[in-house]
Amino acid sequence: MRNFTFIKAQDLEEVSQLLFAHHEHSCILAGGTDLLVQLHEKSKRWAELDVVIDLHPFQAELSQIEDIGSALRIGTLCTHTEIERSFLVNRYLPLLSKACSVVGSPQIRNMGTVGGAVCNASPASDPLPPLIAAGAELAIHGCGYRRKALLSDFYDDMGMPKLEPGEFVTAFEVRKLQPSERSSFVKLGRRKALAISRLTVAVILDFQKDGTIREAAVVPGCVGRRVKRYRQAELMLCGQRPSEALIASAAAQVTEQMLAENGRRWSSAYKEPALTALVERALNSASYGAEDRL
Numbered sequence: 126m127r128n129f130t131f132i133k134a135q136d137l138e139e140v141s142q143l144l145f146a147h148h149e150h151s152c153i154l155a156g157g158t159d160l161l162v163q164l165h166e167k168s169k170r171w172a173e174l175d176v177v178i179d180l181h182p183f184q185a186e187l188s189q190i191e192d193i194g195s196a197l198r199i200g201t202l203c204t205h206t207e208i209e210r211s212f213l214v215n216r217y218l219p220l221l222s223k224a225c226s227v228v229g230s231p232q233i234r235n236m237g238t239v240g241g242a243v244c245n246a247s248p249a250s251d252p253l254p255p256l257i258a259a260g261a262e263l264a265i266h267g268c269g270y271r272r273k274a275l276l277s278d279f280y281d282d283m284g285m286p287k288l289e290p291g292e293f294v295t296a297f298e299v300r301k302l303q304p305s306e307r308s309s310f311v312k313l314g315r316r317k318a319l320a321i322s323r324l325t326v327a328v329i330l331d332f333q334k335d336g337t338i339r340e341a342a343v344v345p346g347c348v349g350r351r352v353k354r355y356r357q358a359e360l361m362l363c364g365q366r367p368s369e370a371l372i373a374s375a376a377a378q379v380t381e382q383m384l385a386e387n388g389r390r391w392s393s394a395y396k397e398p399a400l401t402a403l404v405e406r407a408l409n410s411a412s413y414g415a416e417d418r419l
């Protein structure tokens with residue numbers, strides 16, 4: 126384990142001041158499920174770390190899930206368990222609730238937070254595809270200011286969070302799904318328990334009254350450095366009624382784009398059919414309400 130100074134700040138402004146003063150030598154501690162493992166393994170990412178700032182003094186403020194009209198505001202310190210069990214998330218963002226329900230184990234879900242999942246920036250993070258599919262925004266606190274950013278713009282080309290010195294995340298604002306929208310989240314893990322995802326897919330389909338798809342969001346996880354919407358497949362779905370053939374073509378398109386962008390790797394022989402099958406399953410589930418098995 127690395128040596129570092131552990132600080133509990135008095136208020137959120139002091140957190141920003143400390144991050145600014147110790148830029149490149151400091152980080153936030155949320156649930157610690159990623160950070161402590163990385164520190165224990167002496168990850169190169171933290172080779173220069175001197176200061177760890179604990180967010181828990183602000184738990185009450187940063188663990189709320191609120192209905193703010195057309196969106197939900199989810200505090201950065203909300204754990205996966207809190208999100209999974211939230212009435213509001215279940216009602217308005219069922220795909221996020223499902224994603225949080227399959228993170229790791231009960232212990233990991235009780236400690237790990239949504240802010241940590243997003244800021245750790247792993248493309249294998251389960252809540253990321255649903256948040257990106259729903260167009261989530263981040264609330265960011267900096268030295269003397271607050272700003273918002275789209276989660277889809279939050280990572281640089283290397284897949285690292287775009288936070289300026291002094292900045293940290295306080296909450297996520299995620300639009301509520303409308304009655305005309307149906308969603309799904311499916312995950313393929315290595316084992317049933319404690320499984321970091323091998324592949325995930327989040328889907329949101331917005332249906333017109335005549336049964337055609339008005340808008341689609343298709344977001345695979347674990348397929349590249351950055352989690353993002355697969356727009357070509359989405360466009361294939363728009364204006365069409367779901368059918369076996371349409372779903373098969375859209376799924377094949379996602380896999381084609383994954384291979385075109387990431388190239389063939391040792392895992393492609395496995396990922397190619399698995400991703401096609403998973404996208405088909407997610408689209409079937411969102412289209413027909415078929416049960417999306419894990």
Ligand SMILES: Cc1cc2nc3c(=O)[nH]c(=O)nc-3n(C[C@H](O)[C@H](O)[C@H](O)COP(=O)(O)OP(=O)(O)OC[C@H]3O[C@@H](n4cnc5c(N)ncnc54)[C@H](O)[C@@H]3O)c2cc1C
Binds near residue numbers: 153155201236
């Ligand atoms: C055994 C095991 C199994 C796991 N299984 C899964 C799984 O199945 N699915 C899955 O998605 N994840 C899994 N994880 C990963 C992990 O639990 C999640 O990513 C978790 O949500 C991280 O949240 P945390 O609060 O613990 O983050 P922390 O470890 O506290 O922080 C992670 C990173 O984010 C930064 N950070 C945290 N909060 C903020 C903030 N508000 N602003 C700016 N930076 C911040 C920290 O500085 C650190 O760099 C697993 C982890 C373990 C150890």
